[in-house]
Amino acid sequence: MLFHVRMDVSLPHDMDPNDRAELVRAEKERALELQKLGVWPHLWRVVGQYSDISIFDVPSNDELHAFLSSLPLWEYMRVQVTPLATHPSDLAAQP
Numbered sequence: 547m548l549f550h551v552r553m554d555v556s557l558p559h560d561m562d563p564n565d566r567a568e569l570v571r572a573e574k575e576r577a578l579e580l581q582k583l584g585v586w587p588h589l590w591r592v593v594g595q596y597s598d599i600s601i602f603d604v605p606s607n608d609e610l611h612a613f614l615s616s617l618p619l620w621e622y623m624r625v626q627v628t629p630l631a632t633h634p635s636d637l638a639a640q641p
């Protein structure tokens with residue numbers, strides 16, 4: 547199942563810079579891990595915002611939730627999920 551996921555990150559302004567750097571490092575490590583597993587095939591930055599837009603490819607809603615909530619920045623993100631279905635006019639879906 548494919549999901550469009552938008553993550554808006556909001557870190558506290560008074561967060562210790564070392565704690566912030568460690569969180570961002572750990573987030574990147576986990577993101578690369580999930581990409582290598584094939585469950586996170588696309589990841590883009592939203593221009594001008596501390597936000598990203600991704601495509602996740604996972605078997606179920608529950609597994610998507612487990613992957614998203616495993617992210618180190620989870621408690622600092624607002625996450626919007628849109629489940630995707632095949633469009634009948636998609637060239638790739640033509641017989």
Ligand SMILES: O=C(O)CC1=CCC(=O)O1
Pocket residue numbers: 553555573574575577596597598619
């Ligand atoms: O920087 C972000 O948008 C949050 C994030 C998601 C994966 C990652 O490495 O950083």
